[in-house]
Structure formats: C-alpha cells, structure tokens
Amino acid sequence: MRIPLLACLTLAATPALAGTEEALSDHILPGFGGFATAAEALRVTAEADCTAEALKEPWNAAFDAWTQVGDLRMGPTETGALSVYFWPDARGFTPRTLGRLIDDEEPIGTDPETFSEMSIAARGLMALEQMLYADDFSGYAQGSYSCALVQTMTADLSAQAGALEAGWRDGFAQVLRSAGQEGNALFQTPDEALRGLYTQVLSSLEFTADTRLGRPLGTFERPRPTRAESWRSGRALDNAVLFADAATDLAITLADTPMPQTRDALERLHEVADRVTDPALQDIEDPSARLRVEIVQQQVRALSQTIEAELGGPLGLTAGFNSQDGD
Structure with missing residues (x-):
C-alpha cells in the first residue's frame, strides 16, 4: 500500500x-x-x-x-x-x-x-x-x-x-x-517519536479517504466499484470505518487532554456510514448511492481536520503541502 x-x-x-x-x-x-x-x-x-x-x-x-x-x-x-x-x-x-x-x-x-x-x-x-x-x-x-x-x-x-x-x-x-537517548539515531528527541506516531494517524485517514473510498468512486462519469477494497467479501465500507476508528483511537492515546470534538467527528462518521446501502460499495453507479459514499469520504476528511486542530495544534504540529499535490 x-x-x-x-x-x-x-x-x-x-x-x-x-x-x-x-x-x-x-x-x-x-x-x-x-x-x-x-x-x-x-x-x-x-x-x-x-x-x-x-x-x-x-x-x-x-x-x-x-x-x-x-x-x-x-x-x-x-x-x-x-x-x-x-x-x-x-x-x-x-x-x-x-x-x-x-x-x-x-x-x-x-x-x-x-x-x-x-x-x-x-x-x-x-x-x-x-x-x-x-x-x-x-x-x-x-x-x-x-x-x-x-x-x-x-x-x-x-x-x-x-x-x-x-x-x-x-x-x-x-x-x-528511548527517543532522545544516546544511541537512538532514528528519533533524536521524544518529540520526534510523537511526531512520527501523529503522522501515522493523518496518513491512515488520508489513505482511507483518497484510496479506500476514492478508488471505487472514481469519477461521476466512470465509477469503479470493483476497485473497492475487499468488495468480494463485502468489507469495503467496514474497512474504511474500522481503519478510521483505529486512527482516532491512536490519536486519543497521544493526547493528554480529552478530545471531545474528535469523538464527535468519529460519531458523525459512523452515522453517515450507516446510511450507505451496500457495504461492498458495488451500487455506486447509482447517483444516490454514490452521494452517500461521498459523504462518508467527506466525513473522514473532516475527522482528520478535527484531529489536526484538536491534537496537532496543542502538540505544535502543522501539516504543510501534500507531497502528491504537485506543489
């Protein structure tokens, strides 16, 4: 991947x-x-x-x-x-x-x-x-x-x-x-270890939005349902939600304060995912079904943005350009 x-x-x-x-x-x-x-x-x-x-x-x-x-x-x-x-x-x-x-x-x-x-x-x-x-x-x-x-x-x-x-x-x-201790060449400071884990959270949510959901969505003119992850077993939607759950849980363990906005954003993700009619995402050629999956994708991105604000801000972490944006 x-x-x-x-x-x-x-x-x-x-x-x-x-x-x-x-x-x-x-x-x-x-x-x-x-x-x-x-x-x-x-x-x-x-x-x-x-x-x-x-x-x-x-x-x-x-x-x-x-x-x-x-x-x-x-x-x-x-x-x-x-x-x-x-x-x-x-x-x-x-x-x-x-x-x-x-x-x-x-x-x-x-x-x-x-x-x-x-x-x-x-x-x-x-x-x-x-x-x-x-x-x-x-x-x-x-x-x-x-x-x-x-x-x-x-x-x-x-x-x-x-x-x-x-x-x-x-x-x-x-x-x-042992980040920051003598002999640790990978993480020069404890902050670097924390940053590495925080980056994993955002990368996971980005992959879920752009690839787990983005690949089958394709374009409106040409959706690609069989490009969904685990579509044969009917897990495509479940995987997207479960990976988002895991990323959120990891983010919460990194924080030393409650994260109510993040928890609310995850709850909203579950709410919109429950409205998807086919968990295998094989019905997205239908415009209504496609819209429901697009709303899930939008909520995954909203969850990521909430974590950036609620965890990244207090940590002093800010995300710059995406390496695949071509900037």
Missing part, C-alpha cells in the same frame, strides 16, 4: 507529551497481539477444515484485528505490512499468481517453510480473500491442491503476524521509548 506522505510536518518548541508510552501500551502492542492471536486462530481452523465456508468467519476476524494496526507503516511494519496486506492490486497480480500456482500445482504452494519466498501477491489477507470469496477460486474441496495452498497461506499469515508482534514488542517499541 502506498500511503501518501504528509510532507513538511513541523514541530514547535513544546514539551513532548507522555502519549508515546500510552500509544504503545494502550493501542499498538495490544493491536499487534490481537492480530497475532486472530491469525493463529485462522491457521488452526484451516488445519481442521480448509474449505472456504469454514474459513470466512476467522478470516474476517483476522482482518478486523489487522485494521487496528495495519496502517502503521514504521518500524517492523514499514515494509513487513506489504506481504500481509497487498492492496491496491491495480494490475491484478494476485489472481494471476494464485491461478498459476494452482494450475501448475507448484510445490511451494504446499510448503510452509518456503512459502515466505513467494511473491507478496499470493500472500496475506487479500490473497486469502481471493481464495475464499472469488468464484474462480473458492469452490475447492478438502484434499485438493487449493486446500493445501490455503493451509499454507494461513500458516504463513500466522507466522508473519507473530513476527510483527515480536518486532514491535521486543524491538521497535523500545526505539520509540
């Missing part, structure tokens, strides 16, 4: 808040722990019953858990998230790669020890969605190559989730906590 970078973030001379520790202990580390637990439950289920119907519920639970931390692109997840969550897939690499594996019954697809060498297009949550929900893939039976492939994929996902949890818990968390 390419998250547009919010460039030119500046930090005024204010003391760092205690929010970095709260962000780690209350949001980030529990989030990665929850994802590791959910991914392992998916693996265990697949070992007992690999069929698509048996795996849809635990796969959705794993995706729900991923939304809590999936937009954190720093430390172990700066690159490690790509093989958990390969999206958008603008050129259709995932179905082509999975199709080749299945047609040729390639041995790597049934070997958990070497599957980590496989293209990221065939790994992670989005590849599993293809196997569980796409008509061309989901009809496999117990004992088939596709069954073994899904078992390999779930084992690989569980291993990745465990590695990310350990990488944060035993490594990068201490990098954030």
Whole structure:
C-alpha cells in the first residue's frame, strides 16, 4: 500500500507529551497481539477444515484485528505490512499468481517453510480473500491442491503476524521509548517519536479517504466499484470505518487532554456510514448511492481536520503541502 506522505510536518518548541508510552501500551502492542492471536486462530481452523465456508468467519476476524494496526507503516511494519496486506492490486497480480500456482500445482504452494519466498501477491489477507470469496477460486474441496495452498497461506499469515508482534514488542517499541537517548539515531528527541506516531494517524485517514473510498468512486462519469477494497467479501465500507476508528483511537492515546470534538467527528462518521446501502460499495453507479459514499469520504476528511486542530495544534504540529499535490 502506498500511503501518501504528509510532507513538511513541523514541530514547535513544546514539551513532548507522555502519549508515546500510552500509544504503545494502550493501542499498538495490544493491536499487534490481537492480530497475532486472530491469525493463529485462522491457521488452526484451516488445519481442521480448509474449505472456504469454514474459513470466512476467522478470516474476517483476522482482518478486523489487522485494521487496528495495519496502517502503521514504521518500524517492523514499514515494509513487513506489504506481504500481509497487498492492496491496491491495480494490475491484478494476485489472481494471476494464485491461478498459476494452482494450475501448475507448484510445490511451494504446499510448503510452509518456503512459502515466505513467494511473491507478496499470493500472500496475506487479500490473497486469502481471493481464495475464499472469488468464484474462480473458492469452490475447492478438502484434499485438493487449493486446500493445501490455503493451509499454507494461513500458516504463513500466522507466522508473519507473530513476527510483527515480536518486532514491535521486543524491538521497535523500545526505539520509540528511548527517543532522545544516546544511541537512538532514528528519533533524536521524544518529540520526534510523537511526531512520527501523529503522522501515522493523518496518513491512515488520508489513505482511507483518497484510496479506500476514492478508488471505487472514481469519477461521476466512470465509477469503479470493483476497485473497492475487499468488495468480494463485502468489507469495503467496514474497512474504511474500522481503519478510521483505529486512527482516532491512536490519536486519543497521544493526547493528554480529552478530545471531545474528535469523538464527535468519529460519531458523525459512523452515522453517515450507516446510511450507505451496500457495504461492498458495488451500487455506486447509482447517483444516490454514490452521494452517500461521498459523504462518508467527506466525513473522514473532516475527522482528520478535527484531529489536526484538536491534537496537532496543542502538540505544535502543522501539516504543510501534500507531497502528491504537485506543489
């Protein structure tokens, strides 16, 4: 996933808040722990019953858990998230790669020890969605190559989730906590660590508005509903709201004062999202349905602006131009 970078973030001379520790202990580390637990439950289920119907519920639970931390692109997840969550897939690499594996019954697809060498297009949550929900893939039976492939994929996902949890818990968390201390070359001051986490909040909301919702909206003349994230599983709207929930929760942990305006903005987001008629966003060719999704997109942006004012202002943080605006 390419998250547009919010460039030119500046930090005024204010003391760092205690929010970095709260962000780690209350949001980030529990989030990665929850994802590791959910991914392992998916693996265990697949070992007992690999069929698509048996795996849809635990796969959705794993995706729900991923939304809590999936937009954190720093430390172990700066690159490690790509093989958990390969999206958008603008050129259709995932179905082509999975199709080749299945047609040729390639041995790597049934070997958990070497599957980590496989293209990221065939790994992670989005590849599993293809196997569980796409008509061309989901009809496999117990004992088939596709069954073994899904078992390999779930084992690989569980291993990745465990590695990310350990990488944060035993490594990068201490990098954030030791910001400003001797030997920490990444964060020269505690404020820099706080700024890094704050940037993740805004980047997540920006990606949700511009990509999770913007890609399927396309243009009024040419909407692109099948470009929605997880449209096959009907999760497109839920993902947008869940990632916004997670970004807001992270923002709140960074603050040392209540954030009532931010909470109100999130509540309004839930209210307008409840009015969307198709959570898969497949009805947006209808002007009324499109308008409802556009209102959700506008509210995600309003939430981001509220966080900038209510958290960024007291922190002394201001966002400059967006690196993709062409300015």
